[in-house]
Amino acid sequence: xxxxxxxVAQVPRLALSIEEACAALGVSWDFxxxxxxxxxxxxxxxxxxxxAISALEAWLHENGDRVLRDE
Numbered sequence: 001x002x003x004x005x006x007x008v009a010q011v012p013r014l015a016l017s018i019e020e021a022c023a024a025l026g027v028s029w030d031f032x033x034x035x036x037x038x039x040x041x042x043x044x045x046x047x048x049x050x051x052a053i054s055a056l057e058a059w060l061h062e063n064g065d066r067v068l069r070d071e
Contacts (some may be wrong), residue, residue, distance in 0.1 A: 015043065015050035024056060039063075 016024060022032045040059050043050045 013053065015052050016056070018042070018049050018051065021051045021056055025060075 018029075018032065021036075022029055025032070025036065027036065036059060039062075040051055040055050043052070
């Protein structure tokens with residue numbers, strides 16, 4: 001691996017493609033389109049669509065159920 005590729009590999013990702021976002025959430029494209037896409041901001045540039053990882057994390061946080069344990 002060249003030094004340039006090694007440096008690029010170490011750069012943290014800020015965004016994922018829609019396909020990667022689906023995989024990261026463990027959902028299908030149909031589920032994404034119906035339940036997630038309407039609530040998540042998508043960056044469009046040319047034909048590319050990207051979702052910020054922070055937007056996915058915020059969506060998970062906002063849509064997660066709080067589980068309270070009986071003590």
